[in-house]
Amino acid sequence: MIHLQNLSKSYKLNGKLKVVADDITATFPTGVSVALLGRNGAGKSSLLRMISGAMLPSSGKILSTGTISWPVGFAGSFNGELTGEQNCRFVARVYGVDTDELLDFVEDFAELGDHFKLPIRTYSSGMRSRLAFGLSMAVPFDTYLVDEVSAVGDAAFRFKSNRVFNERMASSGAIVVAHSMAMLRETCHAGAVLEGGKLTFYADLEQAIATHMGNMRRTMAG
Structure with a gap:
């Protein structure tokens, strides 16, 4: 409620x-x-x-x-200097979910390939959106x-x-x-x-x- x-x-x-x-x-x-x-x-x-x-x-x-989740797909809170993987690790710690399970889900879902381990500042807007949505779905709310x-x-x-x-x-x-x-x-x-x-x-x-x-x-x- x-x-x-x-x-x-x-x-x-x-x-x-x-x-x-x-x-x-x-x-x-x-x-x-x-x-x-x-x-x-x-x-x-x-x-x-x-x-x-x-x-x-x-x-x-x-x-x-x-x-309550953050707005699903919202990519504005990512740290651009960190990789996609590092941002996901941070979220996993904040919300107390299994880090390995979250990383496996997001990496498979977002389909970023090698970019998952590159800084988010190098991502296109579409790549940021895919990462943000995958991360949103990886945390149970x-x-x-x-x-x-x-x-x-x-x-x-x-x-x-x-x-x-x-x-x-x-x-x-x-x-x-x-x-x-x-x-x-x-x-x-x-x-x-x-x-x-x-x-x-x-x-x-x-x-x-x-x-x-x-x-x-x-x-x-x-």
């Missing part, structure tokens, strides 16, 4: 006040995959980062009864935070990524941000719509999608 209690977040963007969260109180149930919906710029990625602990709220609390997982790699890698992700979802929950409604329908059971700094949770995914699409139509009409 993840509970947002009076959560607020705002900051200045190009001289204007950007409100991501406006006194949000909501609960994401245990073991449920939730689609996080909202128009571009609504603050979905920022909300995921707050839930993960990577971004601090302006006020309010985030309470959890289980372990109660809730995975997913930001556009389908954008990782080519078609074959996306198929493999979706298969492994669905395996994790058999025993874990998730909060998923994606533009593909087909992907969300395949992955999620419930939905939450972020609009104007307010978050509304829907136990019925289709109701959440309908609300989101209505918001999008109003935006285009305006």
Whole structure:
């Protein structure tokens, strides 16, 4: 269970006040995959980062009864001077998982070949993404935070990524941000719509999608 209690977040963007969260109180149930919906710029990625602990709220609390991943596929926290292998070793120690098992999984999954033992600063963006997704899947969490997982790699890698992700979802929950409604329908059971700094949770995914699409139509009409 993840509970947002009076959560607020705002900051200045190009001289204007950007409100991501406006006194949000909501609960994401245990073991449920939730689609996080909202128009571009609504603050979905920022909300995921707050839930993960990577971004601090302006006020309010985030309470959890289980372990929460960093945003799946997020490569921004890698140390570019360390190799892919060294970064993975560090994460294994931080999360207390078997180092050898984690390294074997990530090396096989990410398909980086000799680059796995080279500094991450030499990686392409695609290589960083594959490493980040593999590392995310190698650590067991109660809730995975997913930001556009389908954008990782080519078609074959996306198929493999979706298969492994669905395996994790058999025993874990998730909060998923994606533009593909087909992907969300395949992955999620419930939905939450972020609009104007307010978050509304829907136990019925289709109701959440309908609300989101209505918001999008109003935006285009305006």
